[in-house]
Amino acid sequence: xxxxxxxxxxxxxxxxxxxxxxxxxxxxxxxxxxxxxxxxxxxxxxxxxxxxxxxxxxxxxxxxxxxxxxxxxxxxxxxxxxxxxxxxxxxxxxxxxxxxxxxxxxxxxxxxxxxxxxxxxxxxxxxxxxxxxxxxxxxxxxxxxxxxxxxxxxxxxxxxxxxxxxxxxxxxxxxxxxxxxxxxxxxxxxxxxxxxxxxxxxxxxxxxxxxxxxxxxxxxxxxxxxxxxxxxxxxxxxxxxxxxxxxxxxxxxxxxxxxxxxxxxxxxxxxxxxxxxxxxxxxxxxxxxxxxxxxxxxxxxxxxxxxxxxxxxxxxxxxxxxxxxxxxxxxxxxxxxxxxxxxxxxxxxxxxxxxxxxxxxxxxxx
Numbered sequence: 001x002x003x004x005x006x007x008x009x010x011x012x013x014x015x016x017x018x019x020x021x022x023x024x025x026x027x028x029x030x031x032x033x034x035x036x037x038x039x040x041x042x043x044x045x046x047x048x049x050x051x052x053x054x055x056x057x058x059x060x061x062x063x064x065x066x067x068x069x070x071x072x073x074x075x076x077x078x079x080x081x082x083x084x085x086x087x088x089x090x091x092x093x094x095x096x097x098x099x100x101x102x103x104x105x106x107x108x109x110x111x112x113x114x115x116x117x118x119x120x121x122x123x124x125x126x127x128x129x130x131x132x133x134x135x136x137x138x139x140x141x142x143x144x145x146x147x148x149x150x151x152x153x154x155x156x157x158x159x160x161x162x163x164x165x166x167x168x169x170x171x172x173x174x175x176x177x178x179x180x181x182x183x184x185x186x187x188x189x190x191x192x193x194x195x196x197x198x199x200x201x202x203x204x205x206x207x208x209x210x211x212x213x214x215x216x217x218x219x220x221x222x223x224x225x226x227x228x229x230x231x232x233x234x235x236x237x238x239x240x241x242x243x244x245x246x247x248x249x250x251x252x253x254x255x256x257x258x259x260x261x262x263x264x265x266x267x268x269x270x271x272x273x274x275x276x277x278x279x280x281x282x283x284x285x286x287x288x289x290x291x292x293x294x295x296x297x298x299x300x301x302x303x304x305x306x307x308x309x310x311x312x313x314x315x316x317x318x319x320x321x322x323x324x325x326x327x328x329x330x331x332x333x334x335x336x337x338x339x340x341x342x343x344x345x346x347x348x349x350x351x352x353x354x355x356x357x358x359x360x361x362x363x364x365x366x
Contacts, residue, residue, distance in 0.1 A: 002217050002269055005210050011267035011279035012051055013288030019047035020291040023138065024298050024335075028328055038239075043256050045141050046199045050260040052145060053203020054268070060156040061164075061211040067157065078153050080357040085149050087357075088292075091350050092342060093142060094118070096296050100136060104304065107135040120146040123191040130189065135299050140191045147193045148200060156204075165208055171201035176250055183249045190253070199257040206265050221265060228262035231255040293339035293347065301338065302331035309334065 022044030029036050060081065066072045097110060097117045105111035109131055116125040123140040131137070159167050175198030179190060190196070209220045235255040238248050271279050278284070287294070297305075306327065313320050322330060 005268040009268045010285050014279040014284040016288035016291040017284045019044040020294045046256045047260045049199035050203040053200035054206050057204035057207035064157050083357045084354045109134050126191050144193045168201050168204045172198045179249050198254050202257045202261045224262050227258050231258035290339040290343045293342040297338050301335045306331050
């Protein structure tokens with residue numbers, strides 16, 4: 001009998017480490033060469049989206065059950081949810097985009113279209129401009145998540161319990177269908193929110209099983225194992241096709257998300273053996289905890305912060321020349337240091353304010 005996941009799931013932090021490292025590899029090394037023959041950026045982002053779909057939906061389903069039991073009101077539940085997400089995401093996001101606007105606006109479209117960035121619509125702008133050279137281009141994923149947070153909580157809280165699984169299945173199908181629609185209109189970037197709904201939906205599906213159908217967990221995991229095996233075969237097959245092929249556009253994210261869900265489901269339960277030892281590694285879990293800062297800073301560090309530090313070192317009379325690999329290694333060390341500083345000095349203190357916005361507030365009246 002597989003136990004029901006609950007509370008803090010430390011192995012998910014280790015998975016966040018692998019996800020953010022895949023994104024770094026994609027952006028720091030030549031695309032289409034060596035290890036980047038794999039779609040590492042897409043893999044990393046889909047892992048993040050499936051984790052988010054699972055954790056957010058689990059919170060919302062539990063909150064919905066409290067509302068139905070008259071232990072909380074709908075407005076309080078959504079308000080607490082949104083404030084807690086805002087405390088986690090907004091401060092560092094706005095700090096970095098404002099820094100970019102003030103210090104080097106020429107490397108981003110933020111000086112021309114600031115409102116898209118400040119109101120979490122950057123993915124819409126990126127879909128229009130196709131400007132992937134924008135220093136803030138990875139922030140399209142943050143816009144997608146924030147847009148989802150505006151709508152998904154209401155769908156979860158208002159959908160009847162028996163109908164929720166159909167909502168999730170519709171969400172998964174819509175993600176694939178929307179990518180087909182975009183393909184027909186020559187839009188292959190997939191940065192608009194509906195194009196990633198299958199990843200969030202698969203995470204939500206696991207949240208539904210865990211929260212509403214715990215007796216079905218074992219059967220679901222067995223079925224998921226078969227689905228993951230088929231998804232792996234499908235993913236390998238897609239690697240043989242050009243990246244703009246219809247099947248790649250439709251199915252690559254879906255296959256990656258199914259594989260991600262398989263790993264995430266087991267990590268939420270608690271992987272045993274050698275895999276469990278890896279996911280229980282304290283260093284990996286720590287990097288996962290600061291992964292948001294790593295993600296936000298990872299484009300700034302190698303292109304701007306490290307060159308700035310090297311100029312300082314050379315200015316004080318220490319000649320230092322780095323080759324390609326030593327530059328990437330130094331960039332990684334600086335990135336980890338900056339993300340750690342951000343976590344302890346900025347993010348964590350703000351994050352602790354969440355205690356004032358508990359999900360378990362009791363309604364004043366029914």
